[in-house]
Amino acid sequence: MPPTQIKGASILATNLIKSYCLKEQFKDARRLFDEIPERDVVAWTSMISGYTSGGRNTQAWTMFCDMKKEDVQLNAFTVSSVLKACKGMGVVSCGSMVHGLAVKNGVDGNMYVQNALMDMYATCSAGMSEACMVFEMISVKNDVSWTTMIASYTHKGDGYAALKVFKRMVQEEAELNSYTYSITIRACASIGSYTYGQQIHAAVGKHGFGSDPPVGNSLVDMYCRCGKVSEAYRYFHEMPERDLITWNTMISGFERSGSDGSLQLFSQLSSEVLHPNCFTFTSVVASCANLAVLHCGRQIHAVIVRRGLDGNVALANAFIDMYAKCGSIADSRRIFDEMPSRDVISWTSIMNGYGSHGYADEAIRLFGEMVHCGVKPDQLVFMGLISACSHSGLVDDGLKYFHFMWNNYNIKPNQEIYGCVVDLLGRAGRVTEAYELTVTMPFEPDKLVWGALLGACKAHRNSYIGRLAANKILDLRPNGAETYVMLSNIYASDGRWGEFAEMRKLMRGTCSKKVAGRSWIEVRNQVYNFVVGEKLGPNIELVYEELETLIQHMKEVGYVPDLECCIEDFEAVA
Template sequence: MPLKHATTLVKSLCARGAVRHARAVFDEMPDRDVVAWTAMLSGYASGGCHREALDVFRRMLAAAVVPNEFTLSSVLTACRGGGGGGGDAASIHAIAVRRGVDHMPYVVNALVDAYASRGGGDGLVDARRLFEALGEGRTAASWTSMIAGYARWGQEITGLQLFLQDDAELSPFACSIAIHACASVGNLYFGQQIHLLSIRKALGANLAVANSLVDMYCMCESILEARRLFDEMPERNLVTWNTIIAGSSRHDPLMAMQLLVDMDLEPNCLTLTSITSACAGLAALKCGQQVHGAILRRNYGDDLKVSNALVDMYSKCGSIFNAKKVFNMIACKDILSWTSMIGGYGMNGYANEAIELFNSMVHAGVPPDHVVFMGLISACSHAGLVDEGWNLFRSMLSEYNIQPNKAIYGCVTNLLAHAGRLSEAFNLIDTMPLTADESVWGALLGACKMHKNVELGRLAARKIIEINPDAVKTYILLANIYAADSKWGEYAVTRRLLRATGSSKEVGMSCIEVTHKMYSFSTADSSSPQVSLADEVLQILVQHMDEAGNDFVVNISRVA
C-alpha cells in the first residue's frame, strides 16, 4: 500500500474511534514520514490518550523524524492540564524554538494553553510571557486560554484584569469563563464590567453568556438584578431555570417556589435539590414532603446531593425522624451528609445524639472539619452541655489538628456565656490567638443581655461599635441591658446614639405553614386578622404553661 493511502487509513480509523486498529496499520507501515507519525499521534491526542500520544512523539524523535507545526500542535494538546506532565510542554517549546516558533502562530497558542492549564506559579508566568510576545498575533483562543488558566488556579482577579484590557478579543466562550470567574470570587464590580462589555460586543444574546450572568448576580447576592436579567431573556433553557432557582433558594426561597410553578420545562435532579433547600429555608414541611415524593417518583432518590438536601430540609422542619430515615439510606455518605445530620440533631435539641453521630463519623474514617465542629458546639450550647462542648473544642487541635477559626471562637463564647459563665467567656476572647470580630463580641453581648451583666455588656458593645459603628443591633441590645438594670440615663444616651446612626433595624420576618398555606409576620404586627388570632392562642398557651409550672416552660423554650 502506498504511504499516502496508509496514512489516510490511520486517520480515518482514528476518527471512527478505532485507535487500536489504526495503531495496527501504523505498526505495519514499512517506512513512515512525518505526516504518518503525526496522523497516529493526533489520533491518540484527540481521543484523550495523552500518554500514548507522547509515547508516539518520543519514538518519532528517536527515529530521527523532524516534527513540523502540525506535529507540535497535536502533541501540545496532549500536554494540557497536566495530562502528560508539564515538563513535556517545556521540551516541546524548546523544539518549537529551534524550528522557528515565530512562524507557527497555532503552536504558540497551543503552548500558551498548555502552560496556562498546567498552572502553578511558573505555568501561568510562562504562559503570560508567550501571550505578551504574541502581540498582534493574539486570537480569541489566546485570551481564553489565559483567563481560563488564571481562573482555574485561583488567580481570577489577575485573569479578569487582563480580560478588561481594551484590546481583549471576546468570544462567547471567553466571556462566560470570565463571568464565571467573577461569580466564583463573588466580585460584583468586575462582573458588572464584563456585563457591560458583553452588551457592547452583542454577546448577551448567547445563552451561555446570559446564563453565566444570571449565575454571577446570584453569587454576588444581587438576586433582584439576576431576576431582572432572567425576566428579560428571550430564550431560556433548563440551565437558566436551574440557575435562577438555585440562586433564589438561598436568598429568597418563596421566589424559588414561585419560579418552579412558572417553569415551563420538566424539572430535573438539580432543580429539585434547590427546591428542597428552599423548603428548608421556609421550614415548610408539607411542601418538602411533596418535593420528596416528586424526587422518588423520578428516581433521584439515590443522588447524594438530593439526599443531603433532604436531610437538611427535614432537620430544619423539625422532622428529625424523617431526616434520620433519609440519612440512613445514603450508601456513600460524604462530609455534607454527616454535617447535615449532626447539625439536624443539634438544632432540634438532641446534643447527645449529635455527639454520638460525630463519633460514628470519625469511626467511619471521615475527617471532621470546621463546619462539623460548629454544629456540635452549638448543639452543646443549645442543650447546656458546657463541658462536652468545651472538650470538643479542645479536641479540635489536640486530636484532629484543626485550628479553630473565628466562627468557632464565637460559638464557644456563646457556649460559655449562654450558660452564665461570662467571665470565662471573656477570658477566652481575651486570650484567643485571632482578633475577635463582631460575631465573637456579639455572642458575649447577647449573653450579657440574658444574664443582665451591665459591665461586660458595656465592654462588649464598645468593642463591637469600634469595629462597626453602624451595628444597629448592638445599640438596641445595650439599651435593653441598661433598661433591665433600670439605668435609665444610660438607656436614653444609647437610644440617642442609635438615632444618630440614622439607620433602622430591618424588620425580622417569620414564616409559618398552617394547613398548606404560608403566613409571614413580624413582631408587633397587627396588620392581618390571623395575627390577632395567633396572639389569642398564644395567650391561652402561656396561661396553660403557667399552670403546668416552671419545668414545662423551660422545656418549651428549649424547643423554640
C-alpha cells in the same frame, strides 16, 4: 492489504473511534482500536482524547502509557490531549512527566501544548507559580492563554488576581471573546464586586456578546452574588434567550437571598419547554428548607424519587438539610443512611441537623464515623461540630475540636469559626474567656462576633463586657436598633433604670425602627408567619389551636418563659 488500503482503513477506523466516543460507546471504540493492524499516532491520540472528552481520564492515561510502551512517537496533539487527562485526574506528577516528554520531543513551543500545560498546572498544584511560569514563557499569547489564566485564578478563588490578568489583557490589546467575558464576570461575582461587574456588563453590550448564553448567565449570577437580586431578575427578563442554566441561576439566586421568588420561578418553569434538572431541584429544596415549607419539600421529594434522581448526591444532601430545618430529623437520617455514596457535604448536613436539634452527642459520634470512613473534614465540618457543641452546652468538647482542627488537620480556623467559639464560651457563661478570645483572635472581630458576645452578656448578666460589646457594634453599625434594645435590656436586668431610659431615648433619636421578630407555624400544609399581636387571615383559629398544643407540650417538659424579653417586644410593636 496494500499499504495505501491499510492507510485508508486506518483513517476510517479513526473517524469511527471519534464518533463512538462522542456517543459514549467507549467499548465499541476500544474494540475497533484494538483491531487496527498498524496503529499510528493519530489513532492513539483519537482514542486518548475520546476517553478524556468523556471524562474517562484514568483510561486515557493508561492508553498513553501503553502508547509509550509501544514506542509510538507522540506529537503536539497527543501531548495536549493527555495533559487534559492529567488535569482531570488532578495528578501533577503525571502532568510534569508529560511536560518533560513534550520538551524532549520538541513540541513544548506549540500553543495548544502551552495552554494545556498552564491549565494542568493551575488545576493540579496548590499554587499558581508553575502555571504563571509557563504563561510568561509564551511569547505570543492567544485568547485561550489569557482566558485560561483568568479562569485558573477564578477557580482557585482569587478573583482579584483574575481581574488583574483581565486588565493586563485589555492593556495588551488581546482579543476578548465570549469565553473571556463569562469567566471574568464570574471573577467579579466571586469577590462580590458590583462596580467591576457593571463595567464588564457595559463592555459586553458594546462588543456584542450580550446574546451569548454563558455570558448572560454569568451576569445573572454576578448580580445575585453582589446582592442585587432585583437587578438580576430585571436582566433575566430582558435576556433574548434563556436556557435551563439561566433559570437555575435565577432560582438559586432567589434561594440564597431567602426569597420565595425561587418557588414562584420554579412553578413558572413548568410552562416552559425546559425541564428542571438536579441543579434546579437542589436550589428549590434549599428554598423549602429556608422557608420551612415541609409539605412543599415532601412533594418535590416524591417527584425526585419518581424521576429516579434520588441517586444524585448534591440533591440528597439538600433533602437532608431540608428535613432537618423543617424539624423532621428522622427523615434526614433515613436519607443519609440510604445514600449509596456520600461526600463531605452529606456528613456536614446530617451533623448540622443533629446539632440544631440539640443532639451534639450524635453529631460527635457521626464525626468519628466520618473520619473512620476516610472522609477528610473541612472547615465547615468543624464549624458544624463546634456549633453543635455550643447549642448543647458541651463547651470542653467544642474547644477540643477547635484545637483538633488546627493541630491534627492543619486547618486554620476562619473568622466564622472564631465567632462560633466565642458563642460556645459565651452561651456557657464563660463570658470573660469569650471576651479574651474576641480581642486576641487574628481577625478584626466583626459585628457578628461582638453580637454573639453581647447575647452572652445579656443571658449571663455581664453588663460591663456587654457595654463594651454593644459600643463596638454601634461603632460598626451606628443605627442598629437591636443593639440599643439589647444594651438597655442588660441595664434593665441589672436594675439600672436610669441608663435603661437613656438608651431608649438615644434609640428613638438615632435609629430606624427595630425590625420585629417574626414567628412562623405550619398548620395543615400552610405556613403562617406573624409578629406579636398581628391579625392573621381566615384560618387563625387553626393556628391558635396548634399553638395551644405546642405550649402544652413545652410546659410538660418544664419550659418557663423568659419574661424579661417582653420589654423588647412591647418596644417593637409600639
